[in-house]
Amino acid sequence: MWLFGASGSNMPATDQMQVQRIQERPRISRRHPGKPFWYLPVSLAFDASWAAAPVHLALRSAGDTQAMRYALVAAAAWLFVRTSRGRYALRSLGESGTVSAALRDWLVLVGLLAVMCVASGERTPVLHAVAGLAPCGPMAAVFQSLIHRHLRAQRRDGRAVRRALVIGEVSAIEGLVNHLARRTDHEFVVVGLCPIGDEDPDSLIPVHARLDRQPPTHLSGDSSPVLEAVRGLDVDLVFVAAGPCMAGERLRRLSWAVHGEGRPLIVLPGLSEVARRRVDVSSVAGLTMLHVAPPVRHAGALLLKAASDRLGAILLIVLLAPVFAAVAFTVRLGSPGAVLYRQIRMGKGGRPFTMWKFRTMVANAEQLAKELAGTNEQDGRMFKIRRDPRVTRVGRVLRRYSLDELPQLFNVLQGHMSLVGPRPPLPEEVAEYNDVELRRLTVKPGLTGLWQISGRSDLSWDETLALDLRYVDNWSPSVDYGVLCRTLRAVVEGNGAY
Template sequence: MTLLSEGRRRLTGATTSRALQALPVAALAIDFGLLLVTGTLASVGRERLEVFPESVRVVSALGLAGPLILLGWLVTLAACGAYRSNVFGAGTDEYRRVFNASLLTAGLVGVGCYLARFPLSRGFFLLAFLVGVPALVLGRVVLRKALHRAHRQGHLLQRVVIAGSLAHIDEIASVLRRESWLGYDVIGALTPPTELSEESATGIPVLGNAEDATSVALHSRADVIFFAGGALGSAGQMRQAVWDLEHEKIQVIVAPSVTDISSDRIQVRPVGGLSLMHIDPPAALDASRWGKRAFDVIGSLLLVLAFSPLLLFVVWRIKAHDRGPVLFRQTRVGRDGAEFSCLKFRTMCVDAEARLAELHAQQGYDGGLFKMKDDPRITTPGRWLRRFSVDELPQLFNVLFGQMSLVGPRPPLPLEVAGYDGHAQRRLRVRPGMTGLWQVSGRSDLSWSEAIRLDLYYVDNWSMMQDLSILARTVGAVFSSRGAY
């Protein structure tokens, strides 16, 4: 079956699940349950902990105030847009709305009780918001994780039609396919009248003319229309398309030709009726400043102290196995092309390098990072060292020496750097890292081009919050052992 016939079959098949429309209701139910638990814990905690000594009048007033506060909290969440369907699935807007609504609720309760001279229990107030705010945010995190898992398994998808030139259509479709957790299922494309083709280069069926976006979207039962570059000839046509779709349950998304740029670097400013997108310069220089360096030094020192018993055990285990050297030193390329000796615990037999050419021939190696599953050169202790990334702990000393960072692009080999194109050279603008986006996204399971893309994204969009997020995700990546071999 051809890609074109497959696309047409999907158009006439079962519609995509509409269960996504129940997401706001599910979020409301989760919030209601969490607030009930929060209210119970706050009431019990106030009695058990005796945070503040309170009179009988204050305690009796809690039976009225408690339910009203929790109900008002839900109303404030709804008023702040925490249940709008467009906040679920991606971005920080959902969490920000929940957090801001919770702070607003706390402020309104405090001011209201003061003005009305209502004797609200101070212990209940503190415990309710100290427990409730993190609980609500955590509930949204769990809901989002479940939604992403369903998307990756092919459930709760939104049917997408992309309008634009064929080149822009394939570019956006490749991103949507790669980021399957977004839940977008591309069912077809719309092209301008000047481009006549039955399908795009990647096999997306062309359903019609971009100027007929409304009728085609309704006929194909699309949930979302992406308007990419070259879709329509004027702003008036775009405005008319939005008007035509305003009474339909079809979401309109404008997809500019901007990829791999974090939202922190993008600002949309309305000027004279135009929504102008301002893009800040890449943050590579920020990733090399003293703040990140201080964080690396302090963090690596603390980690060396914390892991010192494990380090001593590994040294003994490697020596006891074959009496060979404990450390494996390999030349890697660091910031600005400077070479250094990258330290690892030795996980392979002592003649591993001599056997490398033979394995290259067997595996059909054609460049990039060479790794293979069930490598015959790996020793018995080396298997569990690699599985949990313990072999990389000596790189903490590379971090102390200023050759590496705790978070950054993977340190490349000189042979890899020799084959870099102009884009890949940007990886060398910052110190390489012990962990990075490449590791928390699959490590050795990633293709060479995907690993480069993630490293470039990190270099251009660095932030300290991103570093902390990657470090937190590294713990899960290590214990899951995904891509570690």
């Protein structure tokens, strides 16, 4: 999706409030991006403990007299692997805590220790040692996820952020400011603008310098006003929204000035919601090229997803059979009406299908919906009311823990849905979709997905759409695995479920 090409004028009032709020965030030193100092030492201590303690217990139970020695070696090796893969870099701490990254680190650790054992001729009980190392990966992922949640909370409160100056054409600047203002899960706060040309941005953020549309004939033409703004605002970095008036040699010269001041310069090409693994940078004939790989759509990956969906659905149906029976019995006793609720939803390619859920509303809920049309609390295509009077007492509990969604496993088994994917929309919602929103329908809807694990009904329509398009464009088996792992926590917490 191209983000910065269209004009962002007429900023909504909510976005203006968000821009004003991020302007009021505290001043951050450019020597440190504001992350709490304890992230690094606590991460090191936690990872070392979860490498050493289990190995020590496992080897000691096997009667090995060198248990402590091997435990210390395991801890040192684990920290070495994590450090070499950049897990403790300041830019990485708290930014993510994916299970897949921790699993890859764990595999590297096992291989490293195996090589060390062979090279040194040690006769350590290998199986016991490997068993002891098993908790390393999962516990590292859990701990980093906790730090990630803490960091996001810090940023929502205006802390742990970096001050930024934005340079570019007005339309690009407004697009960037609006995009950053709608989100609080990033580290950047825009404190000043440097537009190109005489046009005034429609933004509450002040303009601290201006650049001519024509490239200057001397180096100081751009550098003098930009460096004055950089020093006056004490920014941590400079954003440049690339465009016809700021590219090539002009952008290169500006980077000299910014780097000479000791600040990093970040060039925004205009792409959004593209996973890092899809992007590669190369240099040809002195030109820097950004390669964007297409989404994964080959037959092998799709066949793997389909097989995983059906096998997973069968397994879950068998394991959760007692839960199905208990919920059905409770729904039957809770209020008159059918146990299952059937509704037409739109699947891949806009094909309708019948979706099943445990009934959570009164029997005449659809008739009452017309009377409640004016009470919708969502700002987009979905209809949601936090205290919906149609929901039964039993239904509130089922929704709180997503138990009403369990019958959709049979939709997955039939091939109408996937275990992971966008939320299945209603026909009347799809009828109002624009060309961008229709892209949600290029994959199967899911029983769970990025929407479900990121706040559900608490999210705005723009946030919901952004999450769904991110999934559509960046899908991979590892993405599905990560969503499934995070779904259990989202269900237990129940945030946004109503």
